[in-house]
Amino acid sequence: MTTEPLLLVSDHVDGCVHLVTVPDGAEAGRLPGRHLSEHAGFLALPGGRVACVDDRRGELLVLDPSGPRLLAAAIPVAVPAEHLATDPSGRWVAVTTGLGKNSAPWSDLLTVVDLATGDAVRVRTRAGEPGVTVLGPDRPLLVLRHREPGSLAVHRVTDLLAAPPGCPPVTPVARLPLPGDGHGDAQDPRTATVFAATGEGVHRARREGDHLVSEPVIPWGAPARGWYLRLDPRRRALWSTLRGGPADPLRWPEWTNQAWRYDLHTGTTARTDLGPGLVFRLALARAHTAFARVHPDGDELILLSADGAVSPVPLPAMDGAPRRGGTPWEGVQRRAVAASPGADWVAVTRGGHGEIHLVDATAGQETHRLRVDTPLHHGGHAVLLPQADGEERDLVGR
Secondary structure (H helix, E strand, O other): OOOOOEEEEEEOOOOEEEEEEOOOOOEEEEEEOOOEOOOOOOEEOHHHOEEEEEOOOOEEEEEOOOOOOOEEEEEEOOOOEEEEEEOOOOOEEEEEEOOOOOOOOOOOEEEEEEOOOOEEEEEEOOOOOOEEEEEOOOOOEEEEEEOOOOEEEEEEHHHHHOOOOOOOEOOOOEEEEOOOOOOOEEEEOOOOEEEEEEOOEEEEEEEEOOEEEEEEEEOOOOOOEEOOOEEEOOOOEEEEEEEEOOOOHHHHHHOEEEEEEEEOOOOOEEEEEOOOOEEEEEEEOOOEEEEEEEOOOOEEEEEEEOOOOEEEEEEOOOOOOOOOOOOOOOOOOOOOEEEOOOOOEEEEEEOOOOEEEEEEOOOOEEEEEEEOOOOOHHHOEEEEEOOOOHHHOOOEOO
């Protein structure tokens, strides 16, 4: 029996989380007054639960879309949240802090949460925008990916949870050097390997005891780099989007974009052109990978099948979309994309309009248009449920 997924959509500006059914779009729940961290994203937990961070209230939220109450738990954490990750068991969750609305890194606080007890401990690490992964479940290790200077810093979760009050500074038990331009993290729980995207390629390190051992860098194979990294646990692959072209953000319509896929079984790389403009995060459906592309000449959802076929689905324009001569980041509308490895649906938002386009990836066309009662400023953020359990879960917030 196939269960249709639910869709969680956050309007982090207006402050509301919507839970709607797929494909009809009926409201199944909502959380008003919650301003989620769009950058930290949604994190899949066992049992169909989802974690996210309320940046205004400073709380880690555990959502249970199939439970009697959508909000199952709220635990105080340090904010603004930058990255969010869990170990394979889903017990230990880490939240790093980043820029928020500041122009330079200022917070060095890291929060570690034990969801089994509700305990949360804050410690000080290093100011910046650190990425994070949590290895485990036995003798769990927390790995911070620092920038400028770059490094992978390893901490024992038990040491962090035993830290005294007062947000004390902590020292890693091990470090590995890393280029200073890291951006993008993933973990493969089957091999206890962490991955970090840098300008020269994907750095990887495998766990041995309480340390990490470097493995050969995976090159991008193109004059571009990925700023985002995602594990496809079902098809055993790493995914990213390679951005090339001019460095000037005012020339963003000229940026080039390629889908990048690295097969963890064969060690081979495949790249597929996605067209010019702004392409960032991606989503994994049952048999397709989905990318939203924004461009002044027209937006589209791009569906990439397992055999490499590319199916573009045109999307209606957004009022307030990025324009030529401006940047694609400040004061403009964008799109969020969501999919589930157990379904063929792909959802993509229309920022500023409160609309979600629901696309049947197999048919390659929009079949439903869902509406919520907030605008979904900046595209909002979305996740399609149910997500898989065990080794098929992505252990980093997206």
